[in-house]
Amino acid sequence: MRAAQLIEPGIVEVLDIPTPESGDAAVIRMETLGLCGTDLSIVAGKVPVEMPRVMGHEGLGTIEVAGSSGAFGVGQRVLINPGLFCEVCELCRRGYPNLCPNGGLLGREIDGLFADYASMDERQLLAVPDHVTADAAGVIQVLGTCVHAVSKAPVSPGETAVVLGLGVSGQLIAQLLAAKGAQVIGVTRSEWKRELALQHGATAAAAPEEAARVVAELSEGRGSDVVFEAVGTVQTFSQAIELAGSAAIVVFFGTTTGIGDGLPYYQLYYKELTLRNPRGATMADYEQAIALVASGVINGVPLISSRFGLDEVNHALAATQAPSTLKVLMELN
Ligand SMILES: [Zn+2]
Numbered sequence: 530m531r532a533a534q535l536i537e538p539g540i541v542e543v544l545d546i547p548t549p550e551s552g553d554a555a556v557i558r559m560e561t562l563g564l565c566g567t568d569l570s571i572v573a574g575k576v577p578v579e580m581p582r583v584m585g586h587e588g589l590g591t592i593e594v595a596g597s598s599g600a601f602g603v604g605q606r607v608l609i610n611p612g613l614f615c616e617v618c619e620l621c622r623r624g625y626p627n628l629c630p631n632g633g634l635l636g637r638e639i640d641g642l643f644a645d646y647a648s649m650d651e652r653q654l655l656a657v658p659d660h661v662t663a664d665a666a667g668v669i670q671v672l673g674t675c676v677h678a679v680s681k682a683p684v685s686p687g688e689t690a691v692v693l694g695l696g697v698s699g700q701l702i703a704q705l706l707a708a709k710g711a712q713v714i715g716v717t718r719s720e721w722k723r724e725l726a727l728q729h730g731a732t733a734a735a736a737p738e739e740a741a742r743v744v745a746e747l748s749e750g751r752g753s754d755v756v757f758e759a760v761g762t763v764q765t766f767s768q769a770i771e772l773a774g775s776a777a778i779v780v781f782f783g784t785t786t787g788i789g790d791g792l793p794y795y796q797l798y799y800k801e802l803t804l805r806n807p808r809g810a811t812m813a814d815y816e817q818a819i820a821l822v823a824s825g826v827i828n829g830v831p832l833i834s835s836r837f838g839l840d841e842v843n844h845a846l847a848a849t850q851a852p853s854t855l856k857v858l859m860e861l862n
């Protein structure tokens with residue numbers, strides 16, 4: 530079978546490797562694969578991995594050979610939870626399988642999904658209804674992480690919710706918050722991304738320099754009830770804290786590896802803010818993501834910018850890097 534492998538930092542090649550044998554695990558024929566910034570970081574060598582490594586952590590497909598548990602029959606369409614978890618460690622038992630120290634991410638710690646077939650423990654699989662189109666399904670994995678993030682900051686109808694950064698995750702978070710009845714204010718420099726958010730439930734949208742004024746207007750001067758940062762820079766972390774009202778919850782969804790200062794620490798104290806730093810997603814989050822897409826509450830289709838074949842993985846990676854794109858998929862049919 531074909532598999533897109535990282536050979537050395539910066540070099541990804543589609544090579545022929547043995548198709549997984551049937552065994553305890555299920556064998557899945559991959560259909561739709563998603564790319565994101567994590568793949569770019571791995572290719573660039575910013576996240577060190579053993580090589581060669583089959584890339585990819587976002588994907589769904591159809592069961593070709595059933596696994597030993599009998600949970601999923603041949604022909605069943607499934608999403609793969611790419612976050613491995615052991616179920617027996619202290620964090621797994623406490624309800625944090627997304628933080629399992631014995632786990633890892635497909636395409637990073639172990640071989641991933643950018644291949645014709647993947648062999649997967651059935652514990653990692655979730656059923657996806659047949660009526661969900663490939664494009665709609667292409668955002669479910671990311672949506673799972675957004676569902677996880679939104680669960681950390683409950684909003685009530687009518688409350689204000691700022692989303693800083695309107696890439697794929699920011700757009701999905703905005704849709705999730707709008708579905709909960711929040712007044713969503715999307716913030717980004719990009720006019721077309723603001724327009725897209727407004728078409729899908731956002732109440733208002735603003736460029737970063739206008740954000741404080743728009744938030745003040747919609748919140749009657751109180752500041753936002755919740756703020757989601759979905760960029761991952763110190764500057765946007767700071768702005769998230771500044772746009773928050775007193776007693777607000779600020780969610781840092783974006784990640785940065787930097788340390789150092791630059792945050793308005795006094796405001797954290799003065800407003801008695803709660804900071805949340807969600808990581809990954811649980812099986813329950815993915816279940817919800819599938820239900821939200823299957824029922825049409827969340828529409829990921831307008832976020833799909835381009836589709837490639839597996840052999841075009843390098844074009845797909847280049848497209849993922851382009852600022853003008855949102856979600857990039859590879860379709861294997
Ligand atoms: Zn991803």
Ligand SMILES: [Zn+2]
Nearest residue numbers: 615618621629
């Ligand atoms: Zn564990």
